[in-house]
Amino acid sequence: MxxxxxxxxxxxxxxxxxxxxxxxxxxxxxxxxxxxxxxxxxxxxxxxxxxxxxxxxxxxxxxxxxxxxxxxxxxxxxxxxxxxxxxxxxxxxxxxxxxxxxxxxxxxxxxxxxxxxxxxxxxxxxxxxxxxxxxxxxxxxxxxxxxxxxxxxxxxxxxxxxxxxxxxxxxxEPTVVPPVEDVDPAPVPLTPRAELVAEAARLLDGARRPRILAGGGVSRSGGRDALVALAEALRAPVATTFGGKDAFPWDHPLSLQSWIEDRHTTDYLEGADVLLVVGSGLGELSSNYHTFAPRGRVVQVEADLGKLESNHPALGVHGDAASTLAGLAEAVTRRPADPAVEGEVASVKAAVAARLDAQDLAAERAVLAAVREALPDGAPSFWDMTMLAYWAWSAWDPRGGGAYSAQGSGGLGYGFPAALGAAAAGRGPVLAVSGDGGAMYSVAELATARQHDLDVTWLVVDDGGYGILREYMESSFGEATHTELARPDFVALAGAFGVPATRTSPERLREDLSAALSRPGPNVVVLPMVLGLFAPTHLDG
Missing domain, CATH: 3.40.50.970 (Thiamin diphosphate (ThDP)-binding fold, Pyr/PP domains)
Incomplete structure (x- = not known):
């Protein structure tokens, strides 16, 4: 017994x-x-x-x-x-x-x-x-x-x-409780009040320039299809926050993408006569560092009651994003296609691109493009608080794979261990991206990756220090202090854990990263490179 x-x-x-x-x-x-x-x-x-x-x-x-x-x-x-x-x-x-x-x-x-x-x-x-x-x-x-x-x-x-x-x-302690079978995992639904959905639909129907800002709540709730249906019914352009990058198709004619740190995008959203904000509390990173100032009515759909109207006056709709969007999509009157609206969206994205073209950022844009080309469509990526992640917040097309980072609280060391957790779901390769500073927070988890044979490729961009803090200090004070770091040979260190590793260059990055992602199990790719950041667009006039 x-x-x-x-x-x-x-x-x-x-x-x-x-x-x-x-x-x-x-x-x-x-x-x-x-x-x-x-x-x-x-x-x-x-x-x-x-x-x-x-x-x-x-x-x-x-x-x-x-x-x-x-x-x-x-x-x-x-x-x-x-x-x-x-x-x-x-x-x-x-x-x-x-x-x-x-x-x-x-x-x-x-x-x-x-x-x-x-x-x-x-x-x-x-x-x-x-x-x-x-x-x-x-x-x-x-x-x-x-x-x-x-x-x-x-x-x-x-x-x-x-x-x-x-x-x-x-x-x-021993127990006489019988084996557990009958437990209920179903969460309590957060259904919006009907009169609020009706009022939001009335405002959107009456808008001449409806526009939408979609946050992470749309993605988490599974509201992507409902958002597309609503945007197409209203012919409303959609920008996504950094946390909601996969809430709306990147290449859709109504997609403003995620350049919400750029005044071209911010100004365009501000010009809505009715702005629907769904699944976002309009916090610091979603409001262009609190410079965002809508000139029309705001309708805010938010599951977190404390975030309703916490930053801007609005018609606050307390509800799950997916169910609220589905209700709105059914309630609003469908509008005919309007090429002028799609032209406005294209013009905003062209203005953003022109602004970047005017800066000396070709190397940074090429690196991000190489990473995007190497990662298969549908594969998720996890980003630490590092320079390349700041680029990805605005410029990364998730292509159905989701892009996740620690922007909620901004702590270092998130990317690699979070990617390991995602890989445990067994859905295919996962990409993690860290700087050398953030990598040292989680380098011990190379042992976890090897022990459990988790399919994560870890890209470490080694710039010799805390690159973001270096950039901030140099721009604010003229020089950086205590941002430069002694660090290990990451290739040799990975090898000591039994994890294959490659030292790459910007020219070989796409090829080397693609090869690593195609090998099952953990892999490390190290890119020695100092990256710059695009100018702080929230300071533009």
Whole structure:
């Protein structure tokens, strides 16, 4: 007769019943009951990282790519706290990560017995700013309901990370709870109020110059088709934020693409008599650094109630982007094709291109083009906070693969571990892009990539320092301080982990990167190059 089931088994059974197929994390002393249960859960794959913040980024990357709630399993105290910076990104970018952390034994909770290893006075309080909510389990029978509630909370719009903490003794204690089967993963729908949809449709129908700014909420909600239907019905041009780059087809005649840091695009959007902002809070990066000043009416569709009208007066529609767009597409009156509108869109994009042509940026544009040519259509890309990513925010065509970055909170080290998490979904090659500074945050995860044979090609642009900070300091103060970095030979270092690596050049980049992406498993391509950034267009007159 086998060992009795315990609290750890209830966790893995519940996650499997909810639909989880892969989990990320790192074992720890208080969590051993949970990790022991993983070997009795054949339907749940575990990917072990080397540092907890990178495990959290991996869960974020998997959640963004798949749209599925993704479990993150960590231990008490130091292990849990190391996830906070990564969860800040997940909260800002609405990635549904389900954090399951162990806790000290029940006797130490709530000001009880003290002196346990890893003990924090109020561990869940540390997560208050980076999660939607937190659950503390005190008995094994609470585990299935707590996890199901947390799963639904993480998935419900606006999605985001949720914490469940379970004491060490609860994970280890035998349970008489039967195997978990009947749990409900369905999120609570966020349906907009009918009168708001009707009023928004009335405003859009009456507009002579309707225009749309689509954010990441459109992509996350699966609202792309509804957005296309609405834009075509209204003959309304569409710009996308950096976080919503795949919300609208890049080459559509109504697509303004993502040049929202350029005054040509910003001015055109400002000229709408009715501007529909959907799935965006119009924060700093989506409003040309808060210089954006719409002159007409604004209709804002947003799942996060706190973001409605937080930056601009609007008709605020609290609702899921996809369902709201579908309702609007059905409600508005379809307009005839208007070549003049498509001509306006083409003129805006031509003005943006002319502005770039006037700057000495041919090398940077060629590098980004080479990366785009090397990455197969439909393959996702994950970008660290690095110079080439700043280019990609505006200029990258995702071609059906999605482009993901850490712009929600702006922390370094996101690209590679997030790409590893995405690769665990097993959908084909994934590209990660980092600078040498950001690469050092996550270089230990080369071991994770090799151990789990994850199909990620990591492009490291080595410019000898923190390139963005160097650029900012030189433009602001005339010279940069403490931005130059000693760094390893990344090719040799990757080789030490057993990961194939290539040192390339701008001329060979497309060929070398394409070859790496065609080889299954992890690969590294290093490009030694200093890139410049296009001028700060929000300062133009």
């Amino acid at each position: 086998g060992a009795p089931r315990n609290g750890g088994d209830l966790v893995t059974e519940t996650l499997t019943a909810l639909g989880a197929r892969v989990a990320f994390g790192i074992p720890g002393q208080h969590a051993l009951g949970l990790f022991d249960a993983l070997r009795r859960a054949p339907g749940l794959r575990f990917v072990s990282s080397r540092v907890e913040n990178n495990a959290a980024f991996a869960a974020d990357g998997h959640a963004r790519l798949t749209g599925e709630v993704t479990p993150l399993l960590v231990s008490t105290g130091p292990g849990a706290l190391l996830t906070l910076a990564s969860l800040q990104e997940s909260r800002a970018s609405s990635a549904p990560v389900l954090v399951i952390s162990s806790q000290v034994p029940r006797a130490g909770l709530g000001g009880g017995r003290h002196g346990y290893l890893h003990e924090l006075p109020e561990q869940s309080a540390s997560f208050a700013n980076v999660t939607k909510t937190a659950f503390t389990v005190r008995h094994a029978s609470q585990i299935p309901s707590a996890l199901a509630g947390a799963w639904r909370a993480a998935a419900s719009a606006p999605a985001g990370p949720v914490l469940v903490e379970i004491p060490q003794d609860v994970l280890l």
